[in-house]
Amino acid sequence: MKIPLFDMTRQYNAIREEVIKTLDGIFKSGKVILGPNVKSLEEELSEYTGTKYAIGVANGSDALFLSVKALNIKNGDYIITTPYTFFATASCITRNGANPIFVDIEEKYYNMNLDDVEKILKTHPEKDKIKAIIPVHLFGKTIDLDRLQYFKEKYGVYIIEDGAQSIGSKWNDKKGFSVGDLSITSFFPTKNLGGYGDGGMVFTNDEELANRVRKLRIHGASKKYYHDEVGFNSRLDEVQAAILKIKLKHLDEFIEKRINIAKNYDNLFKKYSLIEFIDYPEVFEDKSHVYHQYVITLKKGNRDELRKFLTEKGIGTSIYYPKGLHQQKCFEYLGYKKGDFPITEKATKTTLALPIFPELHFEEQEYIVKSIGEYYKK
Ligand SMILES: Cc1ncc(COP(=O)(O)O)c(C=O)c1O
Structure with a gap:
């Protein structure tokens, strides 16, 4: 796939x-x-x-x-x-x-x-x-x-x-x-x-x-x-x-679909017993989250290795963001250093964005989550 x-x-x-x-x-x-x-x-x-x-x-x-x-x-x-x-x-x-x-x-x-x-x-x-x-x-x-x-x-x-x-x-x-x-x-x-x-x-x-x-x-x-x-x-x-x-004209319907996709992911992570390995953004019914991205956090394993594994399985992912802005070369003059923002720095190493767009199929989501399961259980 x-x-x-x-x-x-x-x-x-x-x-x-x-x-x-x-x-x-x-x-x-x-x-x-x-x-x-x-x-x-x-x-x-x-x-x-x-x-x-x-x-x-x-x-x-x-x-x-x-x-x-x-x-x-x-x-x-x-x-x-x-x-x-x-x-x-x-x-x-x-x-x-x-x-x-x-x-x-x-x-x-x-x-x-x-x-x-x-x-x-x-x-x-x-x-x-x-x-x-x-x-x-x-x-x-x-x-x-x-x-x-x-x-x-x-x-x-x-x-x-x-x-x-x-x-x-x-x-x-x-x-x-x-x-x-x-x-x-x-x-x-x-x-x-x-x-x-x-x-x-x-x-x-x-x-x-x-x-x-x-x-x-x-x-x-x-x-x-x-x-x-x-x-x-x-x-x-x-x-x-x-x-x-x-x-x-379709925006609200697109958002509803994104929320449903996020809900499906949440359920699939539970179904495939992956909660001990990853954390995910829980779904809110009230549109306080419109799921532009569905980003998981790895509790175990290596994010870059998982990403490579998923690429080999034909699954596109992305890293938002691989580096905190306080560590960007162009902002060195501001005087920030490594360790100043520990949660940001951890997130740059442990988060992974999974496919999400209104037309994503349930079968595709199941394949993505099963593949994540394969990475952890191989
Ligand atoms: C949080 C955030 N702010 C600003 C921008 C800038 O938007 P644009 O790419 O349209 O210049 C983006 C888009 O990439 C963004 O994600």
């Missing part, structure tokens, strides 16, 4: 005709930059997320960068974030001249440890320069939004929710992106709402911030050729927006 980590071709078959017809319409109209599809996707996603404003940009990395910029965060300021995430979560801080303060994660779900965040907010020697927190809803698991709301109110920091992996997720009665002064998502093809290329979006309830981001994405211009400030070229592509509009 051949099972990729992610397969976008299966989904394409279901929406192919609609995509081709829509693209044909765009090409015939000649409106290919910031046309009606970007506008209506923004409206639909602001409704879907329950935020007032949504601004389409070129990718999730830019969405983060422009969010930090819109808050006027600059040289010498600090932003608290996690070292266990995709690079862009931290590079958006340094690209704006500010410094990240990393905080270790919690086991099992790998989100930032909010007790540690609060310690830093209280005790950091330059705490007045801590302007924001960028929490990541990693793998699709929502971080505690009530606690973030409390940090905002008590410590006067901005929150930028990095929801690149979590569109559609919730925390109790709060929707993702409801606490962030700005929140972002990514439409990278593998994401739960993924395009056929790059794309991203910024969400906010603040009109001024929305206008600022809208301006920054078109060279800081409030009117064509009239530049209030130096901005960037970071527009969501019209073609991507049109495709995303088609996929958005």
